[in-house]
Amino acid sequence: MEDRRRSLRWGGSLACRLSCGGESLTGQVSDLSFEGARVEVVANLPPKGSEILLTLRPERENVTLKAKVIYAERSQLGVQFCGIRSENLEVLRPFFSP
Numbered sequence: 098m099e100d101r102r103r104s105l106r107w108g109g110s111l112a113c114r115l116s117c118g119g120e121s122l123t124g125q126v127s128d129l130s131f132e133g134a135r136v137e138v139v140a141n142l143p144p145k146g147s148e149i150l151l152t153l154r155p156e157r158e159n160v161t162l163k164a165k166v167i168y169a170e171r172s173q174l175g176v177q178f179c180g181i182r183s184e185n186l187e188v189l190r191p192f193f194s195p
Contacts, residue, residue: 115174116150117143126153131189133164133177142169151176153189160188 111126115136124138136151143149145166152161162185164176181189 112154114152114154115143116152117147126151129153129189131178131181131186133167133175136174136176137172138174139172142166142172142174145169148179149176151178158188160185 109127109129111129113124113126113136115122115124115138120141120143122138122140124136126134126136128135134151143166145168147166147169149164149166150161151164152159162181163179165179166174167177168175
């Protein structure tokens with residue numbers, strides 16, 4: 098099947114913290130792009146449509162992004178980032194550099 102996504106993707110894994118409705122969960126981010134990511138968590142998933150804060154923990158510095166849950170199934174979420182600021186892009190940019 099053809100991948101129709103337009104964004105460049107980073108296929109590694111990165112620790113994260115997800116906050117939603119007063120709850121905080123730890124997880125792993127994979128399939129990261131400038132537009133969104135897949136998040137794997139072990140606890141209860143926030144439902145589709147939820148707005149969350151996703152804190153990525155690269156080795157250098159943390160970056161917190163607002164995101165919306167696009168899908169939630171089994172132990173995975175698909176999230177779309179909302180309004181990434183330029184300083185956040187600078188933290189993410191090294192993941193996509195050759």
